[in-house]
Amino acid sequence: MNLVSTNPNTMEVIGEITCTDINSFNTLIEKSKAAQSYWKEITIDNRIKIFKRVKEILYNEREEIARLITKENGKPLFESYSTEIIPTLSILNYYIKKARKFLKPHFERIKIPVMIHKKSWIEYEPYGVVGIISPWNYPLLLPMGRIIPALISGNAVIFKPSEWTPLVGEKIDSLFKSAGLPENVLQTIYGGAEIGEALVKSNIDKLFFTGSTRVGRIISKTAAEKLLPVSLELGGKDPAIVLPDADLDRAAMGIVWGSVMNAGQTCVSVERVYVHEQIFESFLNKLIELVSQLKAFDNSPYYDYSNIKLQAQVDIIREHIEDAISKGAKIIYGGKFDKNKVEPTILIDVNHSMKVMKEETFGPLIPVMKFKTIEEAIALANDCDYGLSASVWTKNISLGKSIARKIQSGSVLINDCISYFGAGEAVVGGIKMSGTGRVNSRSGIMEMVFEKYYNYDTFTWQKKLWWFNYSEKSTKIIKEATQFLFDKNPLRKLISGVKVFPELLKRK
Incomplete structure (x- = not known):
């Protein structure tokens, strides 16, 4: 049996590879161990x-x-x-x-x-x-x-x-x-x-x-x-929190990139956006302007986003949009499908009863939700089974750090998203349903x-005071040792030490 590799943009077959024989695993392991x-x-x-x-x-x-x-x-x-x-x-x-x-x-x-x-x-x-x-x-x-x-x-x-x-x-x-x-x-x-x-x-x-x-x-x-x-x-369901003092042009550019880069097929992509009510409309206008300028694959060598790699993922993206609309959400940009080509889509009037705000989408969707207070934004960000990454957008770095510490995720970026993944120094990994273990660093x-752990005695002749046989005398000594090690009174420590020290010099 062969694996057939296909270009998702052109559906052209670009190569084949023979599958590994499942019956060869014992030999594979033996070779690896040797x-x-x-x-x-x-x-x-x-x-x-x-x-x-x-x-x-x-x-x-x-x-x-x-x-x-x-x-x-x-x-x-x-x-x-x-x-x-x-x-x-x-x-x-x-x-x-x-x-x-x-x-x-x-x-x-x-x-x-x-x-x-x-x-x-x-x-x-x-x-x-x-x-x-x-x-x-x-x-x-x-x-x-x-x-x-x-x-x-x-x-x-x-x-x-x-x-x-x-x-x-x-x-x-x-x-x-x-x-x-x-x-x-x-x-x-x-x-x-x-x-x-x-x-x-x-x-x-x-x-x-x-x-x-x-x-x-x-x-x-x-x-x-x-x-x-x-x-x-x-997986992830990474939130982005946009505060009223954020540089809106920069935040919008970063979030569009974080949502649509690799057509949204990124575990640390931005999948939920929470925007303060004071800047909500202005931010939406900037999102629409930026997304409308993105170029889909069109057989030219230069484009901004590709088709979706797997049809099963297209079905999930469609399901999330349809579920959101059925529960009151609105599409203000995008929403078109053509086979495995999915147009970047901005959704508003979303809430946490919708799959698009709770389950990993893995596609170019940007659901945007309004918040009133910082406490509400943090609660919304944490209201999720995933905890891979998150971002906070603000000019007030001290405030950004304070919010970041309260977000339940393996990483939080302030005024950026995703880019830490490619730095060897950065620790990558999640909590909750985003997994265990860490990558990089x-x-x-x-x-x-x-x-x-290794350990050796330099006193090779010594009989340990904690070895057998236990007796009335050895029990008194271990009590004195406890007092010597942990008593706060210097005089009592000294007296106990004098009693214990000769026992440490006993030969086997």
Whole structure:
């Protein structure tokens, strides 16, 4: 069976890839485990050398890769650079510079006086073989954001790209092969849900999934049966709050971009807009003006938004609009559908009984709701099962920070949206139904390792006062030790210390 890759703008078939044999998983895992046992012993400096070559190859082939993303995903070439190529190079840069520091063992001094002779330290161990399942909406950036820290920290990776963008997945695989990554340290598998399910059920050591909350729940249940650690980056319903003092031109431009970029097919896109009643009409007028200037795909190389990649997503977008209208909402711009082409749509008179304000749309809709007070805006922003990201638009940065701290989400941007996703330094991840785990920054590489604690005694001759056998005398000593360690009275501490100290010098 083959995966057929189609351009959503032209419906042209651009390539095919043979699906992975589901019966080959045991062999795949064995190869990965054997490769990982070798790979983890390679020094971090030598691993980093390979990633420098990956970065160089990606940069040199950037035009070819950007055009492949545009063909397979549909997004404008501009966005293939701005939201895929540039952020991926940035993340490579970040971990090339920081991985050595993040993974360096560190000593932990034990300060309990009866243990001051102990030496202890923490090392970071790779999990082993990790599975990475990635979506189609950012087919380069999202998988690379996981693959880079996973490999650089010493794991082997089994990578399943989306069945809707397998050609970009194949290109990722070739980048690492060309850079000299040892055989089987990265294996790429192809197929639909059945291949993803087989990966979850296989003998991997950790799973990373990026995709819908619905599928994330299924994966969580399957993983829980065998206590497989999972990291889930799921859906969002990100709010934008526009305060009366905001620069309306800038806020409108930012929110239109945050709603329609990648045709709204972004987990951290702006999906709900709350505007103060004093500026509501002015803001709407600016939204309409900006959206009306956007250019749909029309066979020219330069356009602002593409068709929707999947017909199932078109159906959800249509359902959200129809549900909103049936409950009193009005379309003030857009609303037209032509097969998988969806016109950016502005809705007003919306409320939280509507799907468009509560469920992830994943399309170019801008529902705008009026608020009177800041407290009301915060309550509306938090009235959601998702908690991925949010934005606040105001000239008063102190006020913006105050509001941001009260919003229940994994991140809040003030006077911007989405752009943090491509910065290696930025922590990305959600709460509530938006998932678990984190991407990028130190947190991203810590997801790929577990802390292993080491400790040794310098007094190899010592008999511990807490060892067997317990007696009346040893019980008195442990009580004195408690007083020595925690009593606030210096004299009592001193007296107890004098009694305890000889016991610490006893030989076995």
